[in-house]
Amino acid sequence: MTEVADQAEQVGAVAAAPTPVEVYAARTSGLRKTYGDTAAVAGIDLAVPRGAVVGVLGPNGSGKTTTIRMLLGLIRPTAGSVELLGHALPDEADRVLPKVGALVEGPGFHPFLSGRENLLRCAAMEPNLASQDIRSAVDEALRRVGLTAAADRRFRGYSLGMKQRLGLAAALLVPRELVVLDEPTNGLDPAGTREIRQIIAELHAVGTTVLVSSHLLAEVEATCTHVAVMHRGTLVAQGGLAELLESGGPHLMISTSDLTAGLDALRDNGISARVEQQALRVDLSEVDAPEVLATLVRADVGVHEARRGRAGLEDLFARLTEEES
Numbered sequence: 001m002t003e004v005a006d007q008a009e010q011v012g013a014v015a016a017a018p019t020p021v022e023v024y025a026a027r028t029s030g031l032r033k034t035y036g037d038t039a040a041v042a043g044i045d046l047a048v049p050r051g052a053v054v055g056v057l058g059p060n061g062s063g064k065t066t067t068i069r070m071l072l073g074l075i076r077p078t079a080g081s082v083e084l085l086g087h088a089l090p091d092e093a094d095r096v097l098p099k100v101g102a103l104v105e106g107p108g109f110h111p112f113l114s115g116r117e118n119l120l121r122c123a124a125m126e127p128n129l130a131s132q133d134i135r136s137a138v139d140e141a142l143r144r145v146g147l148t149a150a151a152d153r154r155f156r157g158y159s160l161g162m163k164q165r166l167g168l169a170a171a172l173l174v175p176r177e178l179v180v181l182d183e184p185t186n187g188l189d190p191a192g193t194r195e196i197r198q199i200i201a202e203l204h205a206v207g208t209t210v211l212v213s214s215h216l217l218a219e220v221e222a223t224c225t226h227v228a229v230m231h232r233g234t235l236v237a238q239g240g241l242a243e244l245l246e247s248g249g250p251h252l253m254i255s256t257s258d259l260t261a262g263l264d265a266l267r268d269n270g271i272s273a274r275v276e277q278q279a280l281r282v283d284l285s286e287v288d289a290p291e292v293l294a295t296l297v298r299a300d301v302g303v304h305e306a307r308r309g310r311a312g313l314e315d316l317f318a319r320l321t322e323e324e325s
């Protein structure tokens with residue numbers, strides 16, 4: 001497992017002077033939540049580096065939402081601790097939560113008020129927003145999520161995607177140091193999904209840390225600098241996306257004149273291979289590329305092209321969360 005914590009600890013050690021806690025926007029230690037006999041989250045040490053865009057991935061029921069709710073102080077952990085922007089939760093919640101924007105399931109908007117009216121109510125509760133700035137902050141947040149035209153319609157009539165956008169607008173009412181988004185693309189069409197990607201990129205560009213849970217691996221691969229993979233309430237991997245993908249191991253994709261003959265030749269020589277996208281795919285963790293090619297040539301299998309590939313996030317995710325059965 002590639003540990004972000006290790007890297008961050010090293011950064012802290014080299015920098016020496018600043019408080020090491022500043023390396024993280026969020027950190028948990030032994031964080032656990034049980035419901036009866038079910039451990040929704042089974043004691044995790046999550047480390048979210050400042051300035052990163054961290055994608056929290058995991059199959060249904062793996063504990064993503066429960067983790068996010070504990071991070072935001074919405075539910076109380078059974079055990080373990082949470083630190084946000086260097087402050088312990090829940091003791092220092094009042095100090096730190098105004099700096100954290102969040103989009104979590106079921107935002108409590110009023111169904112009979114318009115989107116704008118709902119946001120005005122949210123804005124009035126923001127301690128870091130002066131009353132004379134409320135109107136312009138609401139207008140800007142509505143514009144940013146593409147809701148200006150629908151701003152004066154009742155929330156009750158909003159589509160799921162519009163409700164998501166309004167939740168995001170509430171999270172973005174004031175500049176935040178950390179933005180936490182639970183499944184932000186839920187209910188959005190491809191254009192809406194692209195807009196969320198754009199908003200995350202904008203937040204990242206100004207140094208905001210973003211923690212985003214998602215089922216969409218391609219989305220995470222395109223937007224995130226780091227990933228945390230959850231499975232059955234545990235954290236099975238966390239770290240920089242590039243390093244984690246690298247740890248997935250390189251492979252060779254070979255186009256040949258005869259896939260079946262190629263597959264047989266490799267297997268006869270103890271090299272495991274499979275057919276993928278009309279090519280032979282050979283894992284290079286136990287054999288090197290020249291040996292693979294020499295084996296094919298010896299068996300008189302024509303090699304048209306051979307190129308090294310890296311495991312994608314989908315491969316990595318499948319490997320980490322495969323059921324043992």
Ligand SMILES: Nc1ncnc2c1ncn2[C@@H]1O[C@H](COP(=O)(O)OP(=O)(O)OP(=O)(O)O)[C@@H](O)[C@H]1O
Binds near residue numbers: 035
């Ligand atoms: N309030 C609760 N009472 C009982 N069990 C719960 C409660 N909340 C969550 N769980 C259980 O805890 C586990 C983790 O749920 P959680 O919602 O955190 O997973 P998730 O990864 O967010 O799933 P999904 O991707 O489906 O949203 C599941 O088995 C779920 O049924």
